[in-house]
Amino acid sequence: MTRPRVMGIVNVTPDSFSDGGLYADADRAIEHGRQLLADGADLLDIGGESTRPGATRPVVSEELDRVIPVITSLVAMGAVVSVDTMRGAVAAAALEAGAQIVNDVSGGLADPDILTVVAGSEAAYVAMHWRAHATAMADFTDYGPDGVVESVRRELGERLDAIIAAGIAPERVLLDPGLGFAKTAEQNWELLRGLAAIESLGRPLLVGASRKSFLGGLLAVDGQPREVGEREFAHAALVALLAQRGVDCLRVHDVRATCDALAVVEAMGSGVAAVGGIRQGDAS
Numbered sequence: 001m002t003r004p005r006v007m008g009i010v011n012v013t014p015d016s017f018s019d020g021g022l023y024a025d026a027d028r029a030i031e032h033g034r035q036l037l038a039d040g041a042d043l044l045d046i047g048g049e050s051t052r053p054g055a056t057r058p059v060v061s062e063e064l065d066r067v068i069p070v071i072t073s074l075v076a077m078g079a080v081v082s083v084d085t086m087r088g089a090v091a092a093a094a095l096e097a098g099a100q101i102v103n104d105v106s107g108g109l110a111d112p113d114i115l116t117v118v119a120g121s122e123a124a125y126v127a128m129h130w131r132a133h134a135t136a137m138a139d140f141t142d143y144g145p146d147g148v149v150e151s152v153r154r155e156l157g158e159r160l161d162a163i164i165a166a167g168i169a170p171e172r173v174l175l176d177p178g179l180g181f182a183k184t185a186e187q188n189w190e191l192l193r194g195l196a197a198i199e200s201l202g203r204p205l206l207v208g209a210s211r212k213s214f215l216g217g218l219l220a221v222d223g224q225p226r227e228v229g230e231r232e233f234a235h236a237a238l239v240a241l242l243a244q245r246g247v248d249c250l251r252v253h254d255v256r257a258t259c260d261a262l263a264v265v266e267a268m269g270s271g272v273a274a275v276g277g278i279r280q281g282d283a284s
């Protein structure tokens, strides 16, 4: 079993559900990225558009102003950087600034130009399952008689075909079931239980469950969802299970907790207790 890559999230946005406004300023975002690397992130995902349900989109120039200075600085520090964008123009500028991965939550549906941009580069491409922009996605949770798992598998398969037709080699593509995007809480759990179906498309999987509302709902008391910032223990448990399932990349806010969970999985899997500098026989 190989350890999943840990993708640390840097949202340079005023309005993300999980950390909106905390890193909207470039200096803060850069410092946050540096901290995530120190915490053990393998790569950083930098985004300038919130996709929270109902969010309105920034204009292109605004998105560029948010992400490009942050990407440039973190690349200069030696970070492997992914840009979280649905726009070809932003992807092109981010690749120019040194990003190596394009993370497109729309899988090429929002702006087909993005596929042309990626095809003309050597970047990896994350294609997430998506049905509509944030203002409308809550209206697209009907998956009909096939159900969510089979529908997401089919729709992602169609995206993969379009991505390959646009000239992106399949070896460069990761697929993501898109937890929380046009999905109810129960549909998210169904997808997590049914990941094997998505895996059958033959590409590595990326999963983004961190801080999402289905975890808040799971931990609700008297109908009150657990606060966004207090979902990290449930998420760490999920991280361990996803690592055992062979998921390739985890998109997370809490890099330290994620790496701790992965260290436990690794120790249990290999039978070696000496991980991360702890000596065997050291009972302290």
Ligand code: PMM
Residues within 6 Å of the ligand: 009, 011, 016, 017, 018, 019, 050, 051, 052, 084, 103, 104, 105, 126, 128, 176, 178, 179, 206, 207, 208, 209, 210, 211, 251
């Ligand atoms: N979720 C969000 C944003 N970008 N990208 C991928 N590939 N997968 C996701 O699940 C995903 C994403 C929304 O979460 P955030 O507002 O905490 O960044």
